[in-house]
Amino acid sequence: MRKILILTTGGTIASRPAGKGLEPEAGATMVRAAVDALKPACEVDIQPIAQLDGSDVQPEEWQAFARAVIEACPDYDGIVITHGTDTLAYTAAMLSYMLRACPIPVVFTGAQAPLSRPLSDGSENLRCALAMAQSQKPGVFVAFDRKVILGTRAVKVRTTGFDAFKSVNYPYVGEVNARGLVLNAHLPKRPSQLFSPELRLCKRVFLIKLIPGFNPDVVDLLASLGYKGVVIEAFGAGGMHVIRRDLTDSLERLTRQGIPAVVCSQCLYEHSDLNLYKPGQLALEKGAIPGYDMTTEAAVTKLMWALGQEADLEAVRKIFATNFAGEATLPQAGESR
Numbered sequence: 001m002r003k004i005l006i007l008t009t010g011g012t013i014a015s016r017p018a019g020k021g022l023e024p025e026a027g028a029t030m031v032r033a034a035v036d037a038l039k040p041a042c043e044v045d046i047q048p049i050a051q052l053d054g055s056d057v058q059p060e061e062w063q064a065f066a067r068a069v070i071e072a073c074p075d076y077d078g079i080v081i082t083h084g085t086d087t088l089a090y091t092a093a094m095l096s097y098m099l100r101a102c103p104i105p106v107v108f109t110g111a112q113a114p115l116s117r118p119l120s121d122g123s124e125n126l127r128c129a130l131a132m133a134q135s136q137k138p139g140v141f142v143a144f145d146r147k148v149i150l151g152t153r154a155v156k157v158r159t160t161g162f163d164a165f166k167s168v169n170y171p172y173v174g175e176v177n178a179r180g181l182v183l184n185a186h187l188p189k190r191p192s193q194l195f196s197p198e199l200r201l202c203k204r205v206f207l208i209k210l211i212p213g214f215n216p217d218v219v220d221l222l223a224s225l226g227y228k229g230v231v232i233e234a235f236g237a238g239g240m241h242v243i244r245r246d247l248t249d250s251l252e253r254l255t256r257q258g259i260p261a262v263v264c265s266q267c268l269y270e271h272s273d274l275n276l277y278k279p280g281q282l283a284l285e286k287g288a289i290p291g292y293d294m295t296t297e298a299a300v301t302k303l304m305w306a307l308g309q310e311a312d313l314e315a316v317r318k319i320f321a322t323n324f325a326g327e328a329t330l331p332q333a334g335e336s337r
């Protein structure tokens, strides 16, 4: 019989109404009761490691959660992490980088309604996560609403709906249907390198979402505040102002100071292509690093992780030109982007 560990960290799934709205319970009473009621065909241990609303999960927690996985890895066939949905996609992306080549499935799940409510989605999500955790497919995943998403491709798209996560620019890893959890035949391959976790990260990364009229001085201000990296959610395929408020000049100044600026799109779907229009080409000439079709969550966490490896700007550029955990669709040979 397979052995699965559930690490609980809080979130709505394990919350109860308290004085100021829903709050995660101490311990794991509700998760234990829900798992027992599912009668899973595996042995399940449960270990509470945090008691946080997702909105309080920060880089310190990412490292603590990753450490808990590393410690448990040799004793289990799979690990489920219950987590608040608000930041679940960020944590899943960050752990995908930190735990690259992890030999077992690490599956995040949560709920939109607490397990204590009769119509909660929590039990169904736990059931799907436990099935994925037993799949022997190594990697970091998100199981939600009967679908499994690669850890670097999940985005929370609903505040309360049960179909809260989408797999962005990547097929679902698996879906539950009448046959059970059916996995996509084209899953990323079992990594060939040894599992050597890398938990260092840099917290001084800033995300800018452009709006028409964006003042590029803000970018220079970030450098003076000590930020080490910037992700820009640009317009469409990677557009930004080049008249009146030329952002590409600020990008050039960042680059000269060795501060990487990664350009993604504020469009959720499809990829950015900085070569397609003049503003993007100017940004590239001035040092911008293309974010391709990465989600914002995957780009921000990748930049934090890359900078944590004591990487200089050129090393970060190389890291962004490498697909570490299925986070980016890189251009094929001969394709510009």
Ligand SMILES: NC(=O)C[C@H](N)C(=O)O
Pocket (backbone or CB within 6 Å): 010, 011, 012, 013, 052, 053, 054, 055, 083, 084, 085, 086, 087, 110, 111, 112, 113
């Ligand atoms: N559905 C949820 O889990 C939302 C909650 N605020 C959290 O992220 O912890």
